[in-house]
Amino acid sequence: MVKVRVNGVDHEVDASPDTPLLWVVRDHLGLTGSKFGCGMGLCGACTMHLGGRPVRTCVLPVAAVADQEVTTIEAMGDHPLKDAWIAEQVPQCGYCQSGQLMQAAGLLADNPRPTDEDIGVSMTNLCRCGTYDRIRKAIRRAAATLPEPVPPESAVPREDEALDEEAVKEEEAQP
Numbered sequence: 001m002v003k004v005r006v007n008g009v010d011h012e013v014d015a016s017p018d019t020p021l022l023w024v025v026r027d028h029l030g031l032t033g034s035k036f037g038c039g040m041g042l043c044g045a046c047t048m049h050l051g052g053r054p055v056r057t058c059v060l061p062v063a064a065v066a067d068q069e070v071t072t073i074e075a076m077g078d079h080p081l082k083d084a085w086i087a088e089q090v091p092q093c094g095y096c097q098s099g100q101l102m103q104a105a106g107l108l109a110d111n112p113r114p115t116d117e118d119i120g121v122s123m124t125n126l127c128r129c130g131t132y133d134r135i136r137k138a139i140r141r142a143a144a145t146l147p148e149p150v151p152p153e154s155a156v157p158r159e160d161e162a163l164d165e166e167a168v169k170e171e172e173a174q175p
């Protein structure tokens, strides 16, 4: 028996510890939104979140995630990506799309204002139908609905630092 916590629920499943998490989630728990594609960690069809980060679960032994929270597409909730995916009519056959959404959700959690380059770097999931352009547009559309990111405290000058900068500028302006 192995333990796994998926979508906020603890489970004990009769599986070998080296069984890939994808198999446990699909075959033992019956959550079939995550797909099997390559089985080699390459295509991203099996992407879930582990501790909030996207991971490829076809090559991840279930024993390796025992103490961590696994989230699948079934628990994605009312994420703005869903509306954006519909508005941009992203899916074609749909097979890769749950993995694409989970990957995109991870990107926006880290970077709510991604550039096209950021999206290109992060969205390495494959789509045999070639929906990449619509995926990029949908991510940009969803990002536009998210609150402005708050700059890190260290990037905001303190009041006394701002005054110091003014003094330096005035000094430099002296003949």
Ligand code: FES
Pocket (backbone or CB within 6 Å): 035, 036, 037, 038, 039, 040, 041, 042, 043, 044, 045, 046, 047, 056, 057, 058, 059
């Ligand atoms: S099925 Fe997991 S990366 Fe392709």
Ligand code: FES
Pocket (backbone or CB within 6 Å): 091, 092, 093, 094, 095, 096, 097, 126, 127, 128, 129, 130, 131
């Ligand atoms: S929509 Fe068909 S593989 Fe991506």
